Amino acid sequence: MVHAAFLMPLFPLVGFAVLLTLGRRIGDPWAGWIGTAAIAGAFVAACVTFAGLVGEPASTREFTQTFFTWIPVGGLQVKAALYIDPLSMTMCLFITGVSMLIHLYSIGYMKGDRDYSKFFVYLNLFVFSMLVLVLANNLLVTFVGWEGVGVCSYWLISYWFQSESNASAGKKAFIYNRIGDVGFLLAMFLIFSKAGSLDYSVIFAHKDLIGGGVATAAVLLLFLGACGKSAQIPLFNWLPDAMAGPTPVSALIHAATMVTAGVYLLCRVSPILQLSPDADWVIAIVGVSTAFVAMTIATSQQDIKKVLAFSTVSQIGYMILAVGCGAYTAAIFLMVCHAFYKGLLFLGAGSVIHGTEDEQDLKRLGALRKVLPWTFGTFIFGWLAISGIPPFSGFWSKGDVLDNVFAKSPVLWAIGLVTALGTAYYMTRLFYLTFYGKARWREPAPDRPAHHTPHESPWVMRIPLIVLAVLASVAGFIDLPVGGLDFFNTWLDPVFAGSLYNDHEHSLTVWALSVTDAAVAVLGLFIAWRIWRVRADRPEFEPRFLQRVWYWDDAYDAIFGRPGEALARFSATVIEGRIIDGAVNGVGSLVRVTSTKARRFQTGYVRNYALAIALGLALIIAFMVSRVWWS
Amino acid sequence: MSINGDWYLILAAALFAIGAVGLLVRRNVLVMFMCIELMLNAANLTFVTFSRMLGDIGGQAVVFFVLVVAAAEVVIGLGIVVTIFRRRVSTTADDLHVLKG
Numbered sequence: 001m002v003h004a005a006f007l008m009p010l011f012p013l014v015g016f017a018v019l020l021t022l023g024r025r026i027g028d029p030w031a032g033w034i035g036t037a038a039i040a041g042a043f044v045a046a047c048v049t050f051a052g053l054v055g056e057p058a059s060t061r062e063f064t065q066t067f068f069t070w071i072p073v074g075g076l077q078v079k080a081a082l083y084i085d086p087l088s089m090t091m092c093l094f095i096t097g098v099s100m101l102i103h104l105y106s107i108g109y110m111k112g113d114r115d116y117s118k119f120f121v122y123l124n125l126f127v128f129s130m131l132v133l134v135l136a137n138n139l140l141v142t143f144v145g146w147e148g149v150g151v152c153s154y155w156l157i158s159y160w161f162q163s164e165s166n167a168s169a170g171k172k173a174f175i176y177n178r179i180g181d182v183g184f185l186l187a188m189f190l191i192f193s194k195a196g197s198l199d200y201s202v203i204f205a206h207k208d209l210i211g212g213g214v215a216t217a218a219v220l221l222l223f224l225g226a227c228g229k230s231a232q233i234p235l236f237n238w239l240p241d242a243m244a245g246p247t248p249v250s251a252l253i254h255a256a257t258m259v260t261a262g263v264y265l266l267c268r269v270s271p272i273l274q275l276s277p278d279a280d281w282v283i284a285i286v287g288v289s290t291a292f293v294a295m296t297i298a299t300s301q302q303d304i305k306k307v308l309a310f311s312t313v314s315q316i317g318y319m320i321l322a323v324g325c326g327a328y329t330a331a332i333f334l335m336v337c338h339a340f341y342k343g344l345l346f347l348g349a350g351s352v353i354h355g356t357e358d359e360q361d362l363k364r365l366g367a368l369r370k371v372l373p374w375t376f377g378t379f380i381f382g383w384l385a386i387s388g389i390p391p392f393s394g395f396w397s398k399g400d401v402l403d404n405v406f407a408k409s410p411v412l413w414a415i416g417l418v419t420a421l422g423t424a425y426y427m428t429r430l431f432y433l434t435f436y437g438k439a440r441w442r443e444p445a446p447d448r449p450a451h452h453t454p455h456e457s458p459w460v461m462r463i464p465l466i467v468l469a470v471l472a473s474v475a476g477f478i479d480l481p482v483g484g485l486d487f488f489n490t491w492l493d494p495v496f497a498g499s500l501y502n503d504h505e506h507s508l509t510v511w512a513l514s515v516t517d518a519a520v521a522v523l524g525l526f527i528a529w530r531i532w533r534v535r536a537d538r539p540e541f542e543p544r545f546l547q548r549v550w551y552w553d554d555a556y557d558a559i560f561g562r563p564g565e566a567l568a569r570f571s572a573t574v575i576e577g578r579i580i581d582g583a584v585n586g587v588g589s590l591v592r593v594t595s596t597k598a599r600r601f602q603t604g605y606v607r608n609y610a611l612a613i614a615l616g617l618a619l620i621i622a623f624m625v626s627r628v629w630w631s
Numbered sequence: 632m633s634i635n636g637d638w639y640l641i642l643a644a645a646l647f648a649i650g651a652v653g654l655l656v657r658r659n660v661l662v663m664f665m666c667i668e669l670m671l672n673a674a675n676l677t678f679v680t681f682s683r684m685l686g687d688i689g690g691q692a693v694v695f696f697v698l699v700v701a702a703a704e705v706v707i708g709l710g711i712v713v714t715i716f717r718r719r720v721s722t723t724a725d726d727l728h729v730l731k732g
Contacts, residue, residue: 604729604730605725606725606727607724610651614651
């Protein structure tokens with residue numbers, strides 16, 4: 001049954017090919033159904049493979065499916081092969097599952113769009129690339145998937161490219177990711193030069209060949225790649241702008257799956273991470289800083305999607321923090337739960353946006369609980385889950401991360417706890433501004449008229465909301481911090497054997513920490529409830545510093561943007577205008593002046609030419625005679 | 632009785648000079664053509680003379696090649712001249728200077 005693994009990427013690829021060639025003719029809504037069916041096929045294949053893998057004994061739960069040798073060059077043998085182990089299996093299950101739900105949702109959300117089928121072309125290609133990324137058995141094939149998801153992300157952010165700001169948001173995402181990709185590539189070169197292979201199994205078998213300094217460099221370069229893809233400091237600014245894309249894209253790519261690829265990559269190469277404790281500290285500190293900074297920004301954003309975007313950055317910061325602490329299982333656990341509840345929150349926000357005809361401003365929403373009952377009802381579960389209220393999934397997964405962080409450093413744990421408080425605060429603010437208070441959409445704003453009564457979304461959009469609400473509520477039970485009930489931990493144990501686990505902690509400590517987490521979540525919720533329950537206009541709680549994202553973009557603009565622009569202008573006027581154009585024009589005018597002089601010789605009179613020949617002949621003869629004479 | 636070869640060479644040089652000067656001073660295209668033929672045949676005479684003086688048949692063989700090439704050249708040259716005369720009234724070479732730089 002495990003040999004069904006190749007069907008996982010195959011289904012989306014076939015869906016992509018069919019939609020690419022026939023999509024326009026199939027059109028709305030059948031193109032969407034074909035796209036959804038392709039992902040559903042991949043999900044079934046993933047379930048079958050999973051069943052096969054569970055049937056194996058725990059120690060042999062891994063196998064490689066090789067298709068062909070992609071690059072056979074001397075010592076560099078890169079195979080196109082899939083590597084299935086509990087880690088990649090977990091990724092595949094939730095990627096295909098969440099993708100399937102979001103495809104279904106998109107059928108309703110994208111209804112009536114000009115390029116309906118194109119949307120599903122991109123989305124199917126994205127799922128294919130994502131599966132290649134997680135299933136690859138070597139770094140290079142992972143990189144292929146890595147770039148594939150990057151380019152799909154670019155296309156989908158700029159999906160409504162008629163607007164200039166959407167197009168430049170896509171470019172911004174792409175360029176930030178390129179910076180990270182350089183790190184990934186350099187790390188790959190470094191690892192290959194030491195270990196002599198790019199296959200994960202070979203690298204891990206020869207990890208002793210990678211010395212301490214080289215390991216630190218390789219890990220930091222890989223982490224740079226992860227920072228780009230997973231929107232961590234200093235490369236996090238692209239993710240909020242990526243919200244320019246359609247909301248299902250934000251849910252799928254920029255919340256549930258693609259942005260967690262960086263975390264996955266670090267977990268995949270965890271044996272190398274363990275070689276360098278210094279680099280692990282860097283990872284942990286960057287993670288906790290990102291979590292904290294993004295949390296503070298999320299408390300003051302006006303746009304419903306921007307709040308969720310910074311929330312995503314913050315949550316991925318938690319995952320990176322967990323990776324830095326060696327708690328890979330906790331990172332993956334949070335990633336899975338986050339995919340469920342953040343996917344739910346984004347889809348709920350999409351439902352709000354859909355129902356109010358593209359209103360994203362929190363200050364123009366409000367009192368939607370009556371008119372959007374299904375969205376409201378499901379949103380509650382997402383809200384409570386991300387806030388960390390027991391017994392929803394966020395409580396267990398975030399608690400797992402924080403327990404591990406506490407074992408590494410109480411200081412990092414304290415920052416993480418403050419972030420958890422802020423998380424509960426900003427989500428409650430979002431929730432109350434959207435669903436409670438006055439119906440502000442009834443009043444006309446200076447720049448746009450009052451809305452009609454919003455309408456609830458169709459059933460294709462409600463079903464994913466309901467399924468994700470259920471998952472967001474119960475997903476935490478796959479890994480309870482109690483011996484015997486930590487199924488997820490046991491399942492991933494063969495992959496991450498030897499890393500730090502919270503069962504090393506005394507159970508009393510775990511209890512105390514859990515109670516603290518829950519208390520903090522409730523406190524954050526209560527503060528936001530006091531502030532935002534009735535009034536929407538509280539500028540004292542939305543400082544300009546936070547609304548402007550800590551002036552981060554302005555700083556980049558001043559440090560890189562303006563000098564770059566000045567350099568470009570200098571090149572355009574001086575280097576291009578004077579030096580290069582000068583050389584080209586100089587050659588041109590030299591030829592023109594010379595030829596103006598030289599053309600006088602061409603008179604067109606035959607006798608002149610004949611005379612020239614005669615004179616030339618006379619000269620030659622005179623020369624030869626003189627040679628004979630004086631010899 | 633045989634004449635000294637030098638006289639042939641002197642005759643050839645004289646013919647060549649007449650042809651060259653004629654080419655330079657005359658304007659009529661047909662006359663210029665005749666001058667060119669004169670120069671070619673002066674060269675042929677030189678070849679034949681040297682062939683005889685040195686007892687080498689190679690010089691006479693070259694003459695045949697020159698004659699063939701000259702015949703071909705005359706055909707093409709006269710064709711061009713006739714075409715030009717059909718389109719133009721005047722017959723001087725100086726009127727044909729459209730290719731000047």
